[in-house]
Amino acid sequence: MASLFGFVHRNWLIFNPPEASKSAAPLRFGILGAADIGPMALILPAKSHPDVVVQTVAARDPKKAKAYAQKHGIPEVSANYQDLLDNPNIDCVYIPLPNGLHFEWALRALKAGKHVLLEKPSVNNVTEAEALFKNPIINGPKAPVLLEAAHYAFHPAWTTFMSYVSPANVSSAKAVLWVPSWKFSADDIRYQYDLGGGALLDLGAYTASALTRVFGVVAEECEECLTQGAQFDSRCDQLFKARYRFPGGRRGEMEGDLKAPFDHLSPNLHVEHSPIVVSSADAGVKVPEDQEVVRIRKIKFTNFVMPSVFHSIRIDDEFQTRKAGDKSGKTIKKWTNSKTIKAYTFKEVGIDQPGEPSWTTYRYQLEEFVNKVHGSEARQWVSGEDSMNTAKMIDMAYTAAKLPLRPTSKLVDGNT
CATH class of the missing domain: 3.40.50.720 (NAD(P)-binding Rossmann-like Domain)
Known part of the structure; x- marks a missing residue:
């Protein structure tokens, strides 16, 4: 209650x-x-x-x-x-x-x-x-x-989520974001090419930027992007499913739909790490000197886009003990530790920053914007690099989908 x-x-x-x-x-x-x-x-x-x-x-x-x-x-x-x-x-x-x-x-x-x-x-x-x-x-x-x-990147839930992510060790990630079918009319600006329409530019701005933050780098290539054109303008994608290759052969996926069915509700972000050797203290166990502990971490961030409304961050750590240096895959013992956390304020997670449980992602964003303006x-x-990386990811997806990039402003050449 x-x-x-x-x-x-x-x-x-x-x-x-x-x-x-x-x-x-x-x-x-x-x-x-x-x-x-x-x-x-x-x-x-x-x-x-x-x-x-x-x-x-x-x-x-x-x-x-x-x-x-x-x-x-x-x-x-x-x-x-x-x-x-x-x-x-x-x-x-x-x-x-x-x-x-x-x-x-x-x-x-x-x-x-x-x-x-x-x-x-x-x-x-x-x-x-x-x-x-x-x-x-x-x-x-x-x-x-x-x-x-x-705005999602300013909320304490995102900071908390990223504290469990090791970008260099992420093996795969998937970001999904759906909007219910009744939300936007058929002639909405999101379906007008000349105005920069398309699900990739709208929803993909969230999913693409989330992937670059999780991996810590921009993708090397969009290997595949499946889209469905909008009725109003077929050059605008109504939905997308994109698969990227990141450095080291790692895989990132993202999906978005501006006309999603009712059972597609929450924006979710799934992350899986490669196996790494951790200390016995990190695993919460004691092991013989000739053994080592390996951890495989999986994280699911539910509602990463608007966590102020509700959210959850579930961390599943699978541990295995093996003979030290043994890469054969032979396991001595295996167990899983799981926990679900939430963070509506920074103080909840031990960070000394302003905030209230009712502050939205936009309110946290405004706080930092004002701070930056004040020096x-x-x-x-x-950062500007973050924004350019997001644009690169979206352009890659449009190219893979064989759809035209959104038009470039005539002012670009004389922007200085």
């Missing part, structure tokens, strides 16, 4: 966060686009952050921007995107525009001196990623901050 109450209370607070008193000089955000993701990604998290105020919003349709501002308590409406960027009172810009517009407006915002929180996927392809994240404008001590909003060292972060 107590766990059920905690679940209900935590999730109620996610959508009804407490209002924080604002500091004397908070960072003032503008939102480019009256996007549905805006409330969850920024507007609600900003309510509980003392150093953040969502000041203005701009949209292609001024009437839509006005209605959006009224609905979400945003005090100002900008006439258009450029008007928002020209506003000297705006410090930071959140960009949840269609994927195909990310490169252009992120670059314009950076040139206007604004810090940029850029919705995932950061851009359409690796050409745009390299042009954006290698741009000289974001280098230097006073350069604006640019962050791709891979503090990032404790969790998504």
Whole structure:
């Protein structure tokens, strides 16, 4: 009963966060686009952050921007995107525009001196990623901050999960992410090629980035990618199943579906390690001097994308004892230790960082974004290299699927 109450209370607070008193000089955000993701990604998290105020919003349709501002308590409406960027009172810009517009407006915002929180996927392809994240404008001590909003990586559950992962020793991993079939209409922007549509760019931004973090490197090749085209535009994939080869012959897989059946609910991440010799203390046993203990670790992270709603991290460690140095596979003894853990705050897992059980991945992300803008060292972060690696993984998959890469912005050649 107590766990059920905690679940209900935590999730109620996610959508009804407490209002924080604002500091004397908070960072003032503008939102480019009256996007549905805006409330969850920024507007609600900003309510509980003392150093953040969502000041203005701009949209292609001024009437839509006005209605959006009224609905979400945003005090100002900008006439258009450029008007928002020209506003000297705006410090930071959140960009949840269609994927195909990310490169252009992120670059314009950076040139206007604004810090940029850029919705995932950061851009359409690796050409745009390299042009954006290698741009000289974001280098230097006073350069604006640019962050791709891979929000799951900021939650304490992800940090806890990664504390059990040894990237160099991972032998295989699989990331899956499904969206129920009723979620997006047939003409949604996710199915429009010219706007950067496709399941790989949308859901794959999560699964591909998770794989690169788990393995610690980008894949060498996408060996196979099976897709199903969307009805609205066959160049856009509705679902994908991709298989990658990582250095050392290791295997990574990812699946995503924008029209998943009802029995496909939770985003899961499965990781398996290669056998390694561990100390008897790590195994919790004493063994004779002529024996050694081998461990094979398997981890399942349930709901790695939105762990603030609910999640679990199950660690299964299979131990074997054998004669020291014996590689024949002959086992003396075998047993398994299993445990399931959860982490809604950093303090739960012994890390001295701020957080509340009801903080979403987006709220933890906002905390670090503000810290970075203020010049503090990032404790969790998504680097430009991380974002470029994600783009590489997605481009590999589209190439393997024999689908065209999403179009490159005409501004890439003149981005400096």
